[in-house]
Amino acid sequence: MLLHTDGFDHYADKSAAAITIVGYLQAAGYTVANATNSTFNIVDGQDVGSLGLKMTVAASASTPPSFSRTVDSAATLVVFGFSFRGVASRLRFARIAGVIDLDWDTTTGKMKVGTTLGQDVIILSTFWYIEIEVDKTANEVRVWANDTLQLTVPLPGGVGSAYTITWGMSSASATAGTIEIDDFYALDNSGGTNNERIGPIQIITRSPTTDVTAQWTPVNSTATHSAILSQLDPGRAGAPYLQANVEGRVDKFTSNVVLPNDNKVFAVALVAYARKGDLDDRKLGMTVGTVGGDQEIQVPLDTAYAYKQRIFEQAPGGQDWNRNLVESSNFGIIAR
Numbered sequence: 001m002l003l004h005t006d007g008f009d010h011y012a013d014k015s016a017a018a019i020t021i022v023g024y025l026q027a028a029g030y031t032v033a034n035a036t037n038s039t040f041n042i043v044d045g046q047d048v049g050s051l052g053l054k055m056t057v058a059a060s061a062s063t064p065p066s067f068s069r070t071v072d073s074a075a076t077l078v079v080f081g082f083s084f085r086g087v088a089s090r091l092r093f094a095r096i097a098g099v100i101d102l103d104w105d106t107t108t109g110k111m112k113v114g115t116t117l118g119q120d121v122i123i124l125s126t127f128w129y130i131e132i133e134v135d136k137t138a139n140e141v142r143v144w145a146n147d148t149l150q151l152t153v154p155l156p157g158g159v160g161s162a163y164t165i166t167w168g169m170s171s172a173s174a175t176a177g178t179i180e181i182d183d184f185y186a187l188d189n190s191g192g193t194n195n196e197r198i199g200p201i202q203i204i205t206r207s208p209t210t211d212v213t214a215q216w217t218p219v220n221s222t223a224t225h226s227a228i229l230s231q232l233d234p235g236r237a238g239a240p241y242l243q244a245n246v247e248g249r250v251d252k253f254t255s256n257v258v259l260p261n262d263n264k265v266f267a268v269a270l271v272a273y274a275r276k277g278d279l280d281d282r283k284l285g286m287t288v289g290t291v292g293g294d295q296e297i298q299v300p301l302d303t304a305y306a307y308k309q310r311i312f313e314q315a316p317g318g319q320d321w322n323r324n325l326v327e328s329s330n331f332g333i334i335a336r
Contacts, residue, residue: 001192007203066168118150208253285334292317
């Protein structure tokens with residue numbers, strides 16, 4: 001099942017300061033190290049109109065930037081996928097703590113784990129889709145680039161159920177360069193419809209553009225509810241937001257953002273930046289609707305703002321997602 005997805009499009013725009021970006025990434029469950037305005041930025045992503053994250057590494061810098069995320073899974077297969085572009089020099093692709101250091105060999109231009117080299121030369125200044133399979137049944141780790149198996153190495157002993165993937169550098173680099181990350185997913189084989197490596201993907205963000213049902217109350221704005229919820233940098237001072245003090249209040253939306261092609265749709269994820277205003281047991285209902293009906297998943301709320309994500313691997317009614325179902329769907333939030 002899909003454990004997490006992120007296209008990095010919904011946090012802030014390309015002018016955002018590092019402190020702003022870090023705050024939103026932390027609210028989404030990431031850990032960030034050594035981020036400054038010159039080392040950590042939001043930039044254009046892999047896909048047209050999308051955004052991604054960029055880390056700038058200075059030669060011999062003792063505090064290079066990095067960011068990481070921990071995924072918990074007791075399954076026998078865990079997979080991480082992400083878009084990666086390295087510019088100027090060959091820097092590490094990623095590390096999964098206690099599992100693998102996926103390096104970029106400066107002599108051959110190939111992936112490297114220890115002394116094991118990958119199959120192909122990985123070209124600088126080009127996005128590559130990297131996938132790492134941690135297979136406890138086969139007792140091995142497999143690494144793919146653009147859907148081609150690059151290398152297989154033994155799984156180290158003692159691997160537990162918490163996997164921390166880190167992008168960027170954790171020690172000084174001899175050379176300067178940049179690393180860009182986009183289109184991240186993590187899954188395992190514990191169930192659901194996505195229980196094996198997916199292959200290269202695009203994560204398309206469809207912000208709300210039209211109100212369908214508007215029962216929540218706008219604060220600091222007279223704009224449409226969809227305009228309020230589609231804003232970037234939602235936690236800035238004086239930013240408009242929606243609130244609901246009555247259980248069952250619903251806001252639903254549609255989006256006029258179309259998918260770029262008719263390829264397979266693996267899942268739809270809803271993301272909300274939300275909190276509760278008191279200490280009672282409050283929840284947020286996250287809902288999608290199609291011709292097959294409505295489906296709601298409730299998430300707990302804290303008093304601090306946090307990004308809440310719920311993934312719908314199938315459309316309501318148990319249908320597989322397709323382009324038409326996605327583009328004709330409605331989605332929204334319910335006060336619980």
